[in-house]
Amino acid sequence: MNKIENQARPVFPFTAIIGQEEMKLALILNVVDPKIGGVMIMGDRGTGKSTTIRAIADLLPEIEVVSDDMFNSHISDYDLMSDFVKQQIKEGSDLSTQFIKVPMIDLPLGATEDRLCGTIDIEKALSEGIKTFEPGLLAKANRGILYVDEVNLLDDHLVDILLDSAASGWNTVEREGISIRHPSRFVLVGSGNPEEGELRPQLLDRFGMHAEIRTVKDPSLRVQIVEQRTKFDQDPYSCIKEFKEKQDLLKETIVLAQRKLPMVKMDYDLKVKISQICGILNVDGLRGDIVTNRAAKAYVAYQNKSEVEIQDIKKVITLCLRHRLRKDPLDTIDCGTKVNQIVNEILS
Structure with missing residues (x-):
């Protein structure tokens, strides 16, 4: 087996x-x-x-944890260690690790x-x-x-x-x-x-x-989804085997993106534009600005690029802001559409 x-x-x-x-x-x-x-x-x-x-x-990908630690502590990242592990490191104990x-x-x-x-x-x-x-x-x-x-x-x-x-x-x-x-x-x-x-x-x-x-409306796409699921239910292991190459490639892309993320740059003008959009949409607090900045950089790292451009912000900003808009019961347009309208005006 x-x-x-x-x-x-x-x-x-x-x-x-x-x-x-x-x-x-x-x-x-x-x-x-x-x-x-x-x-x-x-x-x-x-x-x-x-x-x-x-x-x-x-x-x-699997992560390295300190063996027999109930909190999946990291061996070297202080923020991801339990106090018990920190104490052991302080005392110079030799800790073993495992991948899970x-x-x-x-x-x-x-x-x-x-x-x-x-x-x-x-x-x-x-x-x-x-x-x-x-x-x-x-x-x-x-x-x-x-x-x-x-x-x-x-x-x-x-x-x-x-x-x-x-x-x-x-x-x-x-x-x-x-x-x-x-x-x-x-x-x-x-x-x-x-x-x-x-x-x-x-x-x-x-x-x-x-x-x-939303539920897929296109009949041919629905049939495709049903067939894919049926194939997996009948023989999951051959389905997993079939997609192994694609899975490995995506896994590799994610690991590279995680490494690349700290090096990604964003122009000051783009940060201003993000905050301008949040201001026009009356987004409370600064969480919307912060998350959009982070998400745009993560998307750029995932694309294996090093600098944020306008299209990168457009790709993620609706995901970051649509749930932060104040709900108006008389509004006839969806929050996501409202975000898109303002984004297209500011980031034209």
Whole structure:
């Protein structure tokens, strides 16, 4: 049995997914630069949201972690290390490492705060003076992807915790005066169906990007998607084999983009134009400006270029701004269309 067939559950190849380019681009850019702040994917049921998210996680190259560390700590990046690992390095301990697949953690709708954040064994701490921590999903998601399906139905309190961890990169658990903190840097991906309710605007604003997906209307394209899926369900391993070359190429492109990202330059005039667009659209705060700058640079790195041009900004700006516009119930045009109109005026 070969390596592919050893996997517990075959994952649909990312490069085999037909259509939904906006969602795929948003996910790739967040992988290139996790500081973009995650992506909210809103769309109809049965449009392949979960399939695409699992596929991007499966595509990513393995990461090096400190062995037997419950937080997937990095061996040399201080921001991605647990306090325990930092202490061991300070003491000059020799740490062993291993390579693991990028963690892909699902947050179930019925999850409790303890399940998300982890728990401290108070009894053991008081009787034996030992801090014993049972890690939650935020610990397991460090350096990976945290996926929340139907995020618009998740308890607001849990959404707040999620967004705070995603923004700060740390999770702190406090019980009876005992406190434990650990790194929690992950790409936050939420998905939902707009018919089941919207997210609060202040929470929506915390997602870096917002991709909208619709059911494909073109009959021939629908047939193509159905045939591709049927082929995978009948023989997943030959389908994975068929797309291996494309998968490897995309994986290589993402790794190169991650390396190239720090060298990408953006002209001051273009930064001014981005802020001008945000101002005209009445985008609250500066998060829209920051995310658009980051996303444009990530897109340029992904294209293996070194300088941001107008067309690069046009490619990403709607994804970064459409969910930050104030909703007017009397508006007849969609937020994305409104962003496009202003973008075409300013970036002509």
